[in-house]
Amino acid sequence: MFDLEQAIAEWRRQMLAAGIKSPVPLEELELHLREEIEQQMKAGLGEQEAFELAAQRTGRAAALKKEFKKIGRLDWEWLRKLKSILFGATEVPFPSLDDFAPSARQTLEIAPEEARRFHHDFIGTEHILLGIIKSQPQAIASLMQKLGVTSDAVRLEIEKFVGTSPAHAVAAKIPFTPRARQALQLAINEAKALNQPVVRAEHLFLGLLREGGGVAALVLKNLGVRIETTREEILREMRPDPGAG
């Protein structure tokens, strides 16, 4: 016995499998299918023939996908842009840490501990910044001194900014936020741009600053830290001592 609703549900599954995912086009297509079925049945066809004819007319799943892709590309680009404005760059993959100095990797191990301290279920830019301060006290303290801020001021400002979540069990492995991943990628880019083969805590600091929209960047900006000055200071630090050469 032919079941129309079941046939339509199966048709929907095929469409979904073909990649017509956004709820609106699929819903609209289904309504179209139902209109066509109704018309065919009015013209005297049985339910099953009406369905088969309508499904055929509405277009094969693969062909439809191609059509939707043409506009999809534009919409996706736009959506991605909107998403990155609203939530940070969501499409950023976790970068490879191959070029990270052992000390910088250690920083990334401390970051989740910092997140846990606030009962946060994610590792954000602020946790990385706290990790840097904790794991690289000397290098960063001297950089910050030149930039006119202290580690304590940064720590206080972050705590003021994010607040502690209510105590609850936090999973053993927590993810980096899109902004945090973006900051890691920017740290790698910064090291490359400065012609420095190894990514160190200073580059991470610069990456956080460059990311621009995360808590770390906001806190640092609030404290008057500027990207250009930071970059110059890091470069100066790296340059061979002019007196020695």
Added chain:
Amino acid sequence: MIRKELVAASAEPLVLSLLAKGESYGYAIIQEVKARSEGKLNWTDGMLYPVLHRMEHRGLIKSRWGESETGRKRKYYSLKKDGKLAMQKHHEHWTLVHDVLSGLKKEKYV
């Protein structure tokens, strides 16, 4: 058989001109184009929706959810101001092509 490039190029002016008469929904738009072209402009039904979405995205038309007489949900599309301007441009261009073609045809046979 009308070439698919021409079918594609004419979809937007036809949809705009149909909506200029008043709001309508996908199924009815397809049926009307089919009827008016005596079945010669037969869009694969599902192909219209991407065209509609693209036009909505560009701000030429807008949509709202409504209901059919039997209570079925329907998505109605209507013309926006930019759509009306776009329609006028399309008409200018298609008239131009038509005039040039018929002018040439006339010269040849007169």
